[in-house]
Structures are given as C-alpha cells and as structure tokens.
Amino acid sequence: MRRKDRIQPGQLANLLLCTFLLGGLLAACSGKTETGSSGNANPAGSSTSGGKPQSGDFDEPYKLTIMLDNFTAENPPAESDAMTFLRETTKTDIDITWVPRTSYTEKLNATIASNTMPKVVVSLDIKTPAIINAIRSGVFWEIGPYLEDYPRLAAMSPVLKNNVLVDGKLYAIPRHLDLASNGFVYRSDWVKDLGMQPPATLEDVYELAKAMVHNDPDGNGKPDTYGLIEHNDPEGFDQVVLLLGGPYKWLVENDAFVPYFETPEYREALDFYKRLYDEKLVNQDFAAINKEQRSELIENGKGGMMFAYAYQITERLPIIRKTVPDADMEMGNLAGPKGERLMPSLGYTGLYLIPKSSVKTEAELKRVLQFFEDLADPRVQTFMQWGLEDVHYKMENGKPVKIDEARYQTEINILRRLKPHTMSEAPDGVNSPDVDKVLTYFKEKEDKVVGDPSLAYISDTYAERGTELTKIIEDARIKYIMGMIDENGWNDAVAEWHKKGGDKIVQEYSDQLK
Structure with a gap:
C-alpha cells in the first residue's frame, strides 16, 4: 500500500530512540509551562470567539514555536503586516521554523529522535512508522478528550476523523484538504484552440494528449509541448485505476484484503501510462522531477493536462495569465465503465501534533488548542486566503483582486500551511470566479470519491x-x-x-x- 512522504529505510534506526526517550518524556510532563511577555490585544474590530478561554495561566502574547513545511524556494519574512495581524489576532507570539518540504519528513524524524521539539510540529502523514511509533510511545498529547471545549476544531467530518485516528484515538489536528480535491485539470483554452471537445474518457485524454503534442496548441510554431505532465510519484495513476473500474489501494473480497496492484485494472493502468510514455505524450523526465517541478511545467506552458489537486487552477492560472492573458483551466469530468470515480484525499495535507516534552502541562495544552481554535475563526481564515484588504487585495465590482501577486505569494500563500481543517474562502463571502469554480467542483464531486478501506x-x-x-x-x-x-x-x-x-x-x- 502506498502513502506519501514515507521515511527512508536508513532513517528507521533513529526511530528506535523514541522508545528510550519515553521515560524522560513522562518525567518531563510535570515541568512548569513557558510563557511570553505582555503584549497587545486583538486589533480593533477583530473577533476570535469560540471555545472556552484557556489563557488565564499565561501572559499574552503566548510564545508558540512551530515547525512547518515550506514548499517555496525562500522562507517568508518573519516580520510583516501579515505576521503582525496573525500574532495580534491570536494573542500569540508565533515563532515558525520553516523546513523545505522535500526534506521535511527526514527532519521531523530526526527531531523526534533527538527530543528537541518545538511546541507544535506538522506531520505530513499520521500513519508513517515514525509517527505511529512516537504516538504509541507517548511522545504526543492525545487531544480528542479536549475538543468539546473548542467547537471549531471539533467540527470534523466523521470520514476525516476516521482517517486520522491512531488506535482509535485522536492525537492530531488535520490541516484542511477537501475529500474530493483530486481530479483532472486541463488547459481549456488549448482544447478550444485545437478545435476539440472537453475530455470525457481516458481515450479522450489520450487523443487530446496527441493533439497537444503534435498540433502546436500554444501557437508558437515549435514542437515543444506535452499532453500530460507527471512527476516521480505519478499523481494520476491511482485515478486511472479507478476510472478503469479498479479499487483504491485495496480490494476487499471474500472477507480478505487484496492489494490493488494485483487487480486487472492496475495492469491496464500500467499499460495506459506506458502507451503515453512510449509515444512521448507525457514528459519524458517525469521520473526525475517532483510535484512542484511538475506544476512549474504547467505554469511555463510546457503541458496542457495533469491529474492534480483542484486548487492547482487558482494557484497556477494567475501565473500562466501573466504571459497568456486569455489562458483558462477547467476540471475534467472523466468517467469509465463504473461511471465517474475520484481518488480521495485523506482530508488533510498534514497534521499538527503537540509534543509532551515541550508542552508539559494540561493548561498549556489548552492554550495551544485555543491558538488553533482562533485560527479557525472565519475572519482569520479569510485572511489566510486573501491577506489584508488594501495591502494584499482590494475589492473591485464586488470581487477581490490581488494588488501585488509577488507579495501575496511571499507573505500570505505560505501561511496557508497553518490552516486547520475548517476553512473560509473569501472576504464577505465573495469568491473570485476561479475559486468559485473549484469550490463548486468540491461540492459536486464528494459523492464520487472512492475510499481506501485500509484506513480504519x-x-x-x-x-x-x-x-x-x-x-x-x-x-x-x-x-x-x-x-x-x-x-x-x-x-x-x-x-x-x-x-x-x-x-x-x-x-x-x-x-x-x-
């Protein structure tokens, strides 16, 4: 069974340290809490109500150290209007250590083994061997019993909660990702210029890929485009298995589990991808590039289709439009012998865990949970989507318009790594057309998702x-x-x-x- 962001075999030795650290961790749980110095309250007009106040034992702002994954080339500035807003609104002195996403899991494993953890860490997957072993060794707080005091954090869908439980208990706050977030994204302006129809089947995808390679969809007179763009963990592969009628990860048959790579549909998917590769309809370097490099190829107009997270539209399209103002992208509606079937997300793109070695008392645990409850406030979530009005965006004709795309990417987009599992998308409930497109897709496709039966x-x-x-x-x-x-x-x-x-x-x- 495949999962993302697994540790490498050579790192497993470090994980054995967790067992020997347990005695020290339990002893440390009786230590005093760390507090910050007095500071400003919420800015005028802000509201972070919800949940019971848990900061009585702590000066404000509360000092909170967090280790987060960074998917960009540079870290965001530690001081900015955006960080000031976040600190003041949550009454928290946030100190973030950014780690490149490509090496994040390795860094997290080493941090757990060394017992030098900040007050909050992100794990990219709750079911990795390192995290399961650490949880079972008592490294992290169990937070489930406390969530009744934090209504926004408690508002977790049953499917999502089931996906993040370990041994039937809740230890982590998921970072938001819609369950029906995966799909097929394509350059609809290319499809139109090629005189073709939106793809409806895998065979349509194949024919469209041929046209995108051979018929000059960007009109530059050069044979320099691919159809499908993939990366070293082919994101569309499992989607193709589902479209062919196969299971997701595991087949349950006759009261037994069967790995999906032993099904006929998986073999058909292998042959479909081999066909694309042999005919040079997919980028030939896919095995050597990562997910972000894949997206950059789309941004640079080197390919017209990808199986990807639907928000690739809102993240990539503005960049493409800098050079191709009329560019457009759509989510596909592909179907196979069993109809339209979508690969699910886990419902999260990372999870927040609270180590007992750095958050040593129940009172401090509650203060950290209050921080995440405040992050789930609609006003803060709107900020994480758009930034500050008249700084990062302005309203024109009732629609939000970004003022400075570069500043938005540097100061705001990266802070979306802090999103808990609740989410608000736009100021005053007004979305841009591209965001509306994606949100409509999430809502319409949720019942098309096929789950992984092993997650329980x-x-x-x-x-x-x-x-x-x-x-x-x-x-x-x-x-x-x-x-x-x-x-x-x-x-x-x-x-x-x-x-x-x-x-x-x-x-x-x-x-x-x-």
Whole structure:
C-alpha cells in the first residue's frame, strides 16, 4: 500500500530512540509551562470567539514555536503586516521554523529522535512508522478528550476523523484538504484552440494528449509541448485505476484484503501510462522531477493536462495569465465503465501534533488548542486566503483582486500551511470566479470519491516495513512504464513484495476486518 512522504529505510534506526526517550518524556510532563511577555490585544474590530478561554495561566502574547513545511524556494519574512495581524489576532507570539518540504519528513524524524521539539510540529502523514511509533510511545498529547471545549476544531467530518485516528484515538489536528480535491485539470483554452471537445474518457485524454503534442496548441510554431505532465510519484495513476473500474489501494473480497496492484485494472493502468510514455505524450523526465517541478511545467506552458489537486487552477492560472492573458483551466469530468470515480484525499495535507516534552502541562495544552481554535475563526481564515484588504487585495465590482501577486505569494500563500481543517474562502463571502469554480467542483464531486478501506486499520508489519515494501512496487511501476522491465519483471516485484512482508500486511488487515 502506498502513502506519501514515507521515511527512508536508513532513517528507521533513529526511530528506535523514541522508545528510550519515553521515560524522560513522562518525567518531563510535570515541568512548569513557558510563557511570553505582555503584549497587545486583538486589533480593533477583530473577533476570535469560540471555545472556552484557556489563557488565564499565561501572559499574552503566548510564545508558540512551530515547525512547518515550506514548499517555496525562500522562507517568508518573519516580520510583516501579515505576521503582525496573525500574532495580534491570536494573542500569540508565533515563532515558525520553516523546513523545505522535500526534506521535511527526514527532519521531523530526526527531531523526534533527538527530543528537541518545538511546541507544535506538522506531520505530513499520521500513519508513517515514525509517527505511529512516537504516538504509541507517548511522545504526543492525545487531544480528542479536549475538543468539546473548542467547537471549531471539533467540527470534523466523521470520514476525516476516521482517517486520522491512531488506535482509535485522536492525537492530531488535520490541516484542511477537501475529500474530493483530486481530479483532472486541463488547459481549456488549448482544447478550444485545437478545435476539440472537453475530455470525457481516458481515450479522450489520450487523443487530446496527441493533439497537444503534435498540433502546436500554444501557437508558437515549435514542437515543444506535452499532453500530460507527471512527476516521480505519478499523481494520476491511482485515478486511472479507478476510472478503469479498479479499487483504491485495496480490494476487499471474500472477507480478505487484496492489494490493488494485483487487480486487472492496475495492469491496464500500467499499460495506459506506458502507451503515453512510449509515444512521448507525457514528459519524458517525469521520473526525475517532483510535484512542484511538475506544476512549474504547467505554469511555463510546457503541458496542457495533469491529474492534480483542484486548487492547482487558482494557484497556477494567475501565473500562466501573466504571459497568456486569455489562458483558462477547467476540471475534467472523466468517467469509465463504473461511471465517474475520484481518488480521495485523506482530508488533510498534514497534521499538527503537540509534543509532551515541550508542552508539559494540561493548561498549556489548552492554550495551544485555543491558538488553533482562533485560527479557525472565519475572519482569520479569510485572511489566510486573501491577506489584508488594501495591502494584499482590494475589492473591485464586488470581487477581490490581488494588488501585488509577488507579495501575496511571499507573505500570505505560505501561511496557508497553518490552516486547520475548517476553512473560509473569501472576504464577505465573495469568491473570485476561479475559486468559485473549484469550490463548486468540491461540492459536486464528494459523492464520487472512492475510499481506501485500509484506513480504519493499522498493520504493525506495515509500520515496520512499509517504506521498503512501498518502494518495491513504486520502483517497478516506474520501470515498467519506461520499458526497463517487462511483465515478468513486474511479476517478480510483486512476488518480492509478498515475500518481504506483504503477506503479513494482507493477513493483519484481513484479521482486523473479520
């Protein structure tokens, strides 16, 4: 079973330290809390009501250290109008340590092992071996029993909550991501200029990819465009499996779990991607680039389609329009033999965990939870979407318009990494047309999502060997698509997966199901 942001096998040794740190962590839980100095209250007109005030034992602003992942080349400024607003509105002296997303999981694992943690850390996945082991070792606070005092944080969908539980308990605050957030994004202006119709099937995607490669969709007279753009963890692959009628991650059949890579639909998906690769309809360097580089190719007009998070429209389209003012993008409505089926998100794009070694008392835990409750205030969420009025955006004809795109990206877009699982999208309830397009998609497609049946369970074997086993299948998938192995090579990889622990994972999930 594949999950994102897994640790590498060489890092697993560090995780063993967590067990030996447990005694020290439990002893530290009786220490005194850290407080900040007195400061300003909320700015005039602000409101962060909701939840019971938990700051009585702490001077304001409360000093809060956070480690967050950064997907941009540079860190945002520590001091800005945006940071001032956030600090004053939450009565919190926020000190953020930014870590490049590409190395974030490795840094987090090392931080856990060294027991030198800030008061809040983000984990990109709650079910990695490192995080499961740390939770079971008592490294992080269980927050579920406290959420009744924080109504915004407690307003978590049952599906999302199920996805983030560990051993039936809640330890983390999810960072917002719509369940129906994945889909198919394409340059609708290219489709129109090519005289074609919006794609409705995988065969349409293939034909459109051919046209985008051979028929000069950007009109520059050069054969310099691809159809589909992918990256080293092909984001569309699981979506293609679903469209072909297959399961998502696991098939439950006859009271037993079957890995989805052993289904006929998975093999069809392999052949579909190999067809695109052999005919040079997908970027030939996909195995060597990451997700952000994939998106940059779209921004630079090098490709016209990608399977991606729907908000790629709102994030990439403004950049494309700097050079192509009439550019447009749409979400596809692809269907297969079983109709329209969408790959789900986990409902989160990272989770906030609170270490006991740095937040040592229940009173301080409640103060940290109040910070996230305040972040979930609609006014703060609006700020995270658009920034400050007359600084980052202005209202024109009832619509928000960004004043300085570069400043917005530097000061505001990166702060969206702080979003909890509730979200408000626009000032005064007014969205830009592109945001409306995406939000409509989320609402309309939620019932098309196909879930991962394994998320309700935890396999101890997967926790121990998941990284190694996942890599076997993912490496073989890339090699098959690129023609480096044939069907026999693929079958050998599947057999290796079973031999090295896959059979135990299947058994553990199946036993829990029964």
